[in-house]
Amino acid sequence: MTIQSFVPPLRTLMGPGPSDVHPRVLAAMSRPTIGHLDPAFVAMMDEVKAMLQYAFQTTNALTIAVSAPGSAGMETCFVNLVEPGDKVIVCQNGVFGGRMKENVERTGGVAVMVEDAWGTPIDPDKLERALKAHADAKIVAFVHAETSTGVQSDAKTLAALASKHGCLTIVDAVTSLGGTPLKLDEWGIDAVYSGSQKCLSCTPGLSPVSINERAADKIRNRKSKVQSWFLDLNLVMGYWGSGKRAYHHTAPINPLYGLHEALVMLQEEGLENSWARHQKYHLALRAGIEAMGLGFYVAEKHRLPQLNAVTVPAGVDEAEVRARLLQDYNLEIGAGLGALAGKIWRIGLMGYGANLKNVLYCLGALEAVLADMRAPVKQGVAASSASRAIA
Numbered sequence: 001m002t003i004q005s006f007v008p009p010l011r012t013l014m015g016p017g018p019s020d021v022h023p024r025v026l027a028a029m030s031r032p033t034i035g036h037l038d039p040a041f042v043a044m045m046d047e048v049k050a051m052l053q054y055a056f057q058t059t060n061a062l063t064i065a066v067s068a069p070g071s072a073g074m075e076t077c078f079v080n081l082v083e084p085g086d087k088v089i090v091c092q093n094g095v096f097g098g099r100m101k102e103n104v105e106r107t108g109g110v111a112v113m114v115e116d117a118w119g120t121p122i123d124p125d126k127l128e129r130a131l132k133a134h135a136d137a138k139i140v141a142f143v144h145a146e147t148s149t150g151v152q153s154d155a156k157t158l159a160a161l162a163s164k165h166g167c168l169t170i171v172d173a174v175t176s177l178g179g180t181p182l183k184l185d186e187w188g189i190d191a192v193y194s195g196s197q198k199c200l201s202c203t204p205g206l207s208p209v210s211i212n213e214r215a216a217d218k219i220r221n222r223k224s225k226v227q228s229w230f231l232d233l234n235l236v237m238g239y240w241g242s243g244k245r246a247y248h249h250t251a252p253i254n255p256l257y258g259l260h261e262a263l264v265m266l267q268e269e270g271l272e273n274s275w276a277r278h279q280k281y282h283l284a285l286r287a288g289i290e291a292m293g294l295g296f297y298v299a300e301k302h303r304l305p306q307l308n309a310v311t312v313p314a315g316v317d318e319a320e321v322r323a324r325l326l327q328d329y330n331l332e333i334g335a336g337l338g339a340l341a342g343k344i345w346r347i348g349l350m351g352y353g354a355n356l357k358n359v360l361y362c363l364g365a366l367e368a369v370l371a372d373m374r375a376p377v378k379q380g381v382a383a384s385s386a387s388r389a390i391a
């Protein structure tokens with residue numbers, strides 16, 4: 001047998017990421033590969049940096065795209081900022097806070113956990129109590145947009161508390177960047193990482209990271225070497241910093257064309273408009289979901305517009321619903337993770353995917369599948385409710 005070219009099915013991606021990639025991004029990625037030290041490529045990278053600064057709302061010189069997915073951006077922040085023995089307060093209200101703990105411990109740090117129930121935001125009072133109880137803590141880490149539960153935490157308040165107690169902040173903004181307000185400099189966030197495949201609608205595999213001077217100083221003055229050679233920002237700074245580019249690793253050229261295009265599109269739309277668009281189509285989806293008689297897992301004021309946790313009705317096999325959506329409608333939505341497995345669906349409205357067409361398609365397909373499975377949902381009202389909500 002001769003194996004032939006892989007032609008993927010044409011899906012609509014409405015899960016927790018990757019999100020639908022805009023055709024302009026895919027087209028940009030198919031342009032000819034050039035060398036990573038080519039002056040034309042270096043000039044493009046300077047533009048990527050400037051546009052990432054805009055997306056993060058920062059003037060941080062150390063703003064880069066790590067050549068690997070969001071998890072590598074997470075690891076970049078932790079391996080560089082946490083030194084053996086450092087005490088790190090990790091706020092956890094879902095899956096990704098647990099990965100932060102794992103990162104702290106693997107770098108030789110001591111994790112102090114501040115835990116909140118899955119489906120609720122991080123409680124600033126609990127963080128403040130932990131900061132008072134652990135005056136020797138050096139860093140506070142938390143997830144801004146918990147993709148595992150669809151909850152948004154108040155990053156501004158949490159970052160202010162950390163800095164009031166002399167701690168640096170590491171913030172996971174993988175799902176928030178581009179989808180919901182995030183203002184690095186104004187909020188005083190010291191280190192942040194994100195991903196290319198969520199609200200930026202680029203392909204997976206790149207992780208925007210931004211580090212301010214306060215955090216960069218801690219990295220420059222480390223007593224021990226960063227355990228990871230690849231992610232050591234002292235070395236990466238040599239490539240991305242202004243001036244002469246030295247070889248560190250071969251940058252993923254074509255994916256970076258894609259990120260460049262995605263950021264050009266974000267700039268064309270305007271960051272505030274992008275945030276507003278995510279909110280608008282979240283409201284449309286919400287109206288349709290509620291009209292069907294379904295509900296949301298998260299309290300209204302803590303919901304992420306770009307990640308909708310919808311409660312699975314009693315007696316419905318949620319996995320079968322997802323399987324049918326994929327098979328019959330080429331539509332991908334996400335399952336619940338960990339404690340929420342079997343209890344919620346996670347419907348993403350991320351980046352390019354946050355549009356009326358996707359909202360109506362998802363509502364229609366979900367309604368048809370649930371009706372066919374004889375689930376107790378109201379039929380024939382979801383689409384009109386969604387449209388009316390944003391008219």
Ligand SMILES: *Cc1c(COP(=O)(O)O)cnc(C)c1O
Nearest residue numbers: 069070071096145147174175195
């Ligand atoms: C998706 C995600 C990650 C991990 O990103 P990958 O690109 O899958 O490595 C980390 N944190 C949050 C909140 C995420 O949603």
